[in-house]
Amino acid sequence: MVGMDTYDYTMPAKVGFGYNAPEGVDVRGRFDEEFARILTKDALSFVADLQREFRGHVRYAMECRREAKRRYNEGGLPGFDPATRAVREGQWKCAAVPPAVADRKVEITGPVDRKMVINALNSGAKVFMADFEDALSPSWENLMRGQVNLKDAVNGTISYQDKARNRVYKLNDQIAKLFVRPRGWHLPEAHIFIDGEPAIGCLVDFGLYFFHNYASFRRGQGAGFGPFFYLPKMENSREAKIWNSVFERAEKMAGIERGSIRATVLIETLPAVFQMDEILYELRDHSVGLNCGRWDYIFSYVKTFQAHPDRLLPDRVLVGMGQHFMRSYSDLLIRTCHRRGVHAMGGMAAQIPIRDDPEANNAALELVRKDKLREVKAGHDGTWAAHPGLIPACMEIFNSNMGNAPNQIETMKREDATVLTAEDLLQQPRGVRTLEGLRLNTRVGIQYLAAWLTGTGSVPLYNLMEDAATAEISRVQNWQWLKYGVELDGGGLGVKVTVDLFGRVVEEEMARIEREVGRDKFRTGMYKEASKLFTRQCTAKTLDDFLTLDAYNHIVIHHPKGSSKL
Numbered sequence: 001m002v003g004m005d006t007y008d009y010t011m012p013a014k015v016g017f018g019y020n021a022p023e024g025v026d027v028r029g030r031f032d033e034e035f036a037r038i039l040t041k042d043a044l045s046f047v048a049d050l051q052r053e054f055r056g057h058v059r060y061a062m063e064c065r066r067e068a069k070r071r072y073n074e075g076g077l078p079g080f081d082p083a084t085r086a087v088r089e090g091q092w093k094c095a096a097v098p099p100a101v102a103d104r105k106v107e108i109t110g111p112v113d114r115k116m117v118i119n120a121l122n123s124g125a126k127v128f129m130a131d132f133e134d135a136l137s138p139s140w141e142n143l144m145r146g147q148v149n150l151k152d153a154v155n156g157t158i159s160y161q162d163k164a165r166n167r168v169y170k171l172n173d174q175i176a177k178l179f180v181r182p183r184g185w186h187l188p189e190a191h192i193f194i195d196g197e198p199a200i201g202c203l204v205d206f207g208l209y210f211f212h213n214y215a216s217f218r219r220g221q222g223a224g225f226g227p228f229f230y231l232p233k234m235e236n237s238r239e240a241k242i243w244n245s246v247f248e249r250a251e252k253m254a255g256i257e258r259g260s261i262r263a264t265v266l267i268e269t270l271p272a273v274f275q276m277d278e279i280l281y282e283l284r285d286h287s288v289g290l291n292c293g294r295w296d297y298i299f300s301y302v303k304t305f306q307a308h309p310d311r312l313l314p315d316r317v318l319v320g321m322g323q324h325f326m327r328s329y330s331d332l333l334i335r336t337c338h339r340r341g342v343h344a345m346g347g348m349a350a351q352i353p354i355r356d357d358p359e360a361n362n363a364a365l366e367l368v369r370k371d372k373l374r375e376v377k378a379g380h381d382g383t384w385a386a387h388p389g390l391i392p393a394c395m396e397i398f399n400s401n402m403g404n405a406p407n408q409i410e411t412m413k414r415e416d417a418t419v420l421t422a423e424d425l426l427q428q429p430r431g432v433r434t435l436e437g438l439r440l441n442t443r444v445g446i447q448y449l450a451a452w453l454t455g456t457g458s459v460p461l462y463n464l465m466e467d468a469a470t471a472e473i474s475r476v477q478n479w480q481w482l483k484y485g486v487e488l489d490g491g492g493l494g495v496k497v498t499v500d501l502f503g504r505v506v507e508e509e510m511a512r513i514e515r516e517v518g519r520d521k522f523r524t525g526m527y528k529e530a531s532k533l534f535t536r537q538c539t540a541k542t543l544d545d546f547l548t549l550d551a552y553n554h555i556v557i558h559h560p561k562g563s564s565k566l
Contacts, residue, residue, distance in 0.1 A: 024048060028558040029140035029191035038147045038208055044192075046253065047207035050246060051194045057242045058185055058200055065186075065235055068271060069545075073307040078271045079422045081278070084237070088277040093341040094284040095259050100225050101127070101177055101288055103406035104343055104382035105398040106391050108176070111136045111458050112146030114160045117153050121175040123388040124395070128176040132205045133183050133232050134296070134468040137457040138548075139555050140191045147208050153178065154213045177228065179264070182206045184233030185242070186546065190556045206246065210261075214254045229263040230291070235271040237278035247286050259285045264345060268293025268469070269300040273329050273425055276336045289343030289381070292330050294321070295350075295469035301325070301429075302476040306543045309484045314431025316441065316473050321347070321374065328424040334379040335417035338409050346375035346383035350464045353389040364463060365393055372397040379412030386458075386465035432489035435505075438481065438497060441474035442534070443509045447517075448474075449530035449547075453554055468548055475547050478502070478538040499539055506535055529554070 018031030020041045025048050027039060072078070080088070107127035110116045120128040130150055136142055152158035153171070160169040182205030183189075188198035210227060217226040231243055247261040265272075265279055267290050272279065280287050298319050305311035313319055321327055330346075337344035349368045354361040372394050375383050385394050402408060444461055448471040451459045459466045480486075481497040488495055495501065510531055514522040533554075537547055544550055 026193040030559045035144040043211045050203045094287045106394045114149045118169045122172045125176045129179045135458040137452045154216045179228040181230035231265045240279040240282040262288045264289045266291045266293035268296035270304040291345035292347040294347040299472040315437030318431035323429045325427045331417040335414035343381040346380035348384040352387045376401045381407040434490045445474035445534045450526045453526040
């Protein structure tokens, strides 16, 4: 499989490993009776059929990504494709938004652990996006338990007993609509082999969830009632077309109406912002909108322009929606979605409640309110929150500015955004680059990686919820500053970012992390391993496409036949 040669899969192929796997499928993850409820022979056959039908298309899409990267590294810029001008200028619309998800004012996101699933569905948000991607460390245990948890949630039988608090968690009568985000096209699932190669991660995530749950959405409801998905990391409409074909294949297998599956695409790569109309067009029977995945979008800006020394980012805390290229991206997304009759979703509020400092907590909430007010006034139909504590503030902002309307699709057309050009979308961000920015990137990157390596993909750090997207910003910004020897601003330093300076920063920030987390936790955690991995990534001659591709090899564990040992 293209893009999977990074891994060392030396374990000899053994069929089944305790699971009832069909021919050509090897399950190499730990056997568990609960997991066997998910990894049935029929479910694995469905996943294998998807891989066999679409792996060639995925392989070609990844080759196209590499070709685009080569063009950008040789000085090229992303832009609108002249060949698809007719699609951008056409008067077509996507299928009507289903009433079940017309109101998406506030969506909460998070990983698929059992307690999180219950709390998020009960949170008062309109939607819970259960995440197999950036908020999840993709260990075998996390992925399979996540599938069990979602199956139980869809069936309404999920519960969780917190013995420490002597409390049982169950679903309320009114719960959020469930969306599921599978992994991106580029990520493998190395615990399942199909015809001798690792499975495509997103087809495992999508296939298992769809196979076990489509009938629950189907009962008495018909097309447009789900299941619902979020689709990440796409770079062009070619990748959207693959997803549309996957959906059609799944609907045909299940015998359900075309358009029953609906999906929102995250516009979180710089190339994709020039393909928004085309992406919606390919998914027009299955689309319910686009989302401003702004943290990954910042990461993608650096990755796209890694060979352009005139495109250096300022400190990551300064790259917000006030930057012209970010505001232009948001405005064009709103205009595009509303023109095509679907939702334009806003970005993540990453703040978390600061329980021991009321003044700081109020200040953080005020930042959230200002950001959400900007979004709703710009025309967004809803927004994201990383923590249940933010939902009331976000909901109040959207309700007070939208009244009883479920969305703004028909009332905020944003025709003024027609004047936006490629130059607006690519404008260099402005701001200072400081030693504290380098330190924060390093501190956050190492701590996030340490948590990810031990199974946690969503980590509260310094009053913000960090996930793989924000850790990627830290990594690629450090790499960029090192590659071009950035001269730091502030404090009269007048020094450049060098490998020696970075080495001292890593050493000093490791000492700070040890003080903050405590010596025992530091010694028993994966901080040293994370530091080595993060440092290697930041100082590499060539920028790796994704931090998690390198890190994934550290959490792949193959088990012998019949083994249930952790």
